[in-house]
Amino acid sequence: MSEVKFVKPKNVSGHFLKIKCKDCGNVQVVFARPSSVVTCNICGATIAKPTGGVLETSGEVIESL
Template sequence: MAGNFYKVQCPDCDNEQVVFGKAATEVACAVCGATLARPTGGDAEFEGEVIETVERRSASSRTESDETVEAQ
């Protein structure tokens, strides 16, 4: 599943929280409970301001520990 994570600032309390860009359910602020993102069937609609795109982990950037776990 391809998608990015975004750091979103809550419009009510200014808390910054990381949200998946294709959220399938409403995402609430962990501090005040305000809605940060709503699902749309594709990319989520953000209620707060998107501060930055957090680099997503790609299949090519797997770590040695990931490969060890799969080998077991």
């Protein structure tokens, strides 16, 4: 089983981000500084985790809102 790589998005200008799940392709709006782990509403995969600042995501950031 491969390990999921989480990265911090660059140039976060808004408070919310549209993130695309890498497993199922679902696009979800997520708070840019979450206090808990964010999972995909469709497949349940972890798409974002808190870091004490800007989130780390395993998906693709589509848009900053």
